[in-house]
Amino acid sequence: MLDVFGSFQTLVLLVLTVASLGLKAWALFDVLRARPEAFPAAGKRTRTLWLAVVGIALAVNVVVIYPLNFLNLIGSVAAIV
Numbered sequence: 001m002l003d004v005f006g007s008f009q010t011l012v013l014l015v016l017t018v019a020s021l022g023l024k025a026w027a028l029f030d031v032l033r034a035r036p037e038a039f040p041a042a043g044k045r046t047r048t049l050w051l052a053v054v055g056i057a058l059a060v061n062v063v064v065i066y067p068l069n070f071l072n073l074i075g076s077v078a079a080i081v
Contacts, residue, residue, distance in 0.1 A: 013066075013067065013068075016067035016068070017065060017066075017067045019067075020061055020067045020072060020075075020076055021058070021061055021062070023076060023079050023080070024054060024057050024058040024061055024075060024079045025058060026079075027054045027057075027078075027079035027080075028051070028055060028079075031047060031050045031051050031054055032051070034047065053078050054075075054078060054079055056075070057074070057075025057076070057078050057079055058075070060072065060075055061075055
């Protein structure tokens with residue numbers, strides 16, 4: 001028998017995983033290309049802190065592939081900010 005729901009769930013998790021990795025990679029690239037003075041001027045923390053936060057979030061997402069993991073969700077929120 002064809003397992004339609006299992007394959008659909010696998011597809012959804014694959015899309016979420018790729019989207020999460022892409023979001024965090026883009027956020028890391030965006031932090032790298034921004035000037036360091038722009039962060040305090042916008043009322044944010046320093047560039048170094050954001051590089052560490054987004055870099056760790058990306059590394060955790062690479063190690064823990066499951067996109068609905070608590071650490072990956074926190075990392076996605078950090079990348080969105």
